[in-house]
Amino acid sequence: QSVLTQPPSVSAAPGQKVTISCSGSSSNIGNNYVSWYQQLPGTAPKLLIYENYKRPSGIPDRFSGSKSGTSATLGITGLQTGDEADYFCATWDSSLSGVVFGGGTELTVL
Amino acid sequence: QVQLVESGGDVVQPGRSLRLSCAASGFIFSGFGMHWFRQAPGKGLEWVTVISNDGSNAYYADSVKGRFTISRDNSQNTLSLEMNSLRTEDTAIYYCAKDLTTLTLAFDLWGQGTLVTVSS
Numbered sequence: 001q002s003v004l005t006q007p008p009s010v011s012a013a014p015g016q017k018v019t020i021s022c023s024g025s026s027s028n029i030g031n032n033y034v035s036w037y038q039q040l041p042g043t044a045p046k047l048l049i050y051e052n053y054k055r056p057s058g059i060p061d062r063f064s065g066s067k068s069g070t071s072a073t074l075g076i077t078g079l080q081t082g083d084e085a086d087y088f089c090a091t092w093d094s095s096l097s098g099v100v101f102g103g104g105t106e107l108t109v110l
Numbered sequence: 111q112v113q114l115v116e117s118g119g120d121v122v123q124p125g126r127s128l129r130l131s132c133a134a135s136g137f138i139f140s141g142f143g144m145h146w147f148r149q150a151p152g153k154g155l156e157w158v159t160v161i162s163n164d165g166s167n168a169y170y171a172d173s174v175k176g177r178f179t180i181s182r183d184n185s186q187n188t189l190s191l192e193m194n195s196l197r198t199e200d201t202a203i204y205y206c207a208k209d210l211t212t213l214t215l216a217f218d219l220w221g222q223g224t225l226v227t228v229s230s
Contacts, residue, residue: 002154035216037155044205044223045147045155050216088155092215098171099145099157099215 003028004089006102013110016079020105022072022089028100032092034072036065039086039104048087049074079109112136112219114206119224126196126228132189132206132221140164140184143209145217146191148202148226158204159191163212174200196228 005023012018022034034052037045047056049065052072064075072089089102118130132144146158159180161168168180179192189206203225207217 033215037217039155044220045207045217046220047210047216047218050210050214050218056210056218086154090155090157090217096172097169099160101155101157104154 002103003093003096003100004091004102006087006089006105008103009106009108011108011110012079014079014081017075017077018079018107019076020074020087020089020107022074022102024070024072024091024100026070027095028070028091028093029067029072030070031094034065034067034089034091036063036072036074037088037090038083039088041085045088076107081109083107084109114208114219114221116204116206116221116224119204119226121227121229122196123230124196124198124228127192127194128196128226130191130193130204130206130224130226132191134187134189134208137208137219139182139187142212144180144182144189145207145209146180146189147205147207147217148200149205149223150199150202153202156202161189193226196226198228200226201228202226 036049039045052067053065086104093100115133145160159170161180177195203223207220210216210218
């Protein structure tokens with residue numbers, strides 16, 4: 001059971017938009033920055049978003065992040081088949097003194 | 111070339127020990143906190159441990175506290191994970207990763223992973 005809650009799967013058609021939610025509590029998302037990772041099949045995770053909404057260099061602006069209270073959201077617009085992957089949210093948990101992840105969301109681009 | 115390369119994964123029996131290594135190159139290793147993560151087959155990501163850039167502080171997940179020890183050698187640009195009293199539930203791909211900055215808890219560089227299988 002993950003500390004952060006994500007939907008197990010989402011799907012949308014190519015070119016459309018999808019959002020992935022990440023729900024936590026005051027000890028984690030509520031008082032710490034959230035980051036998001038994309039994991040393509042058989043590969044290591046890749047940083048997409050840090051500090052709730054910032055994108056590392058090289059990440060297209062089709063990927064966006066936001067946070068409100070104890071929840072965070074990853075948005076992906078202009079979906080491509082290459083976006084099919086697992087997406088994970090992460091943050092620091094002040095009560096656990098450790099990094100916590102969501103269980104991951106599998107994105108299918110139909 | 112900026113990269114992290116893990117090694118040391120193996121098949122071991124429950125109760126035995128194993129040491130993983132992560133070789134860093136292409137960046138100032140001593141300037142960044144470093145983490146170990148793991149991913150059991152078909153499961154999500156789990157954080158294991160972190161060590162500060164100078165090695166003075168470390169934190170561990172409850173699931174490995176007292177059994178695993180993280181260390182680093184900044185002169186050799188190497189991160190290590192000593193794993194003792196291994197359990198079947200420790201079976202996973204283990205990744206090392208670096209912090210984006212000293213002030214930002216986000217992991218911008220990951221290794222390719224090394225597989226640890228704990229089985230009798």
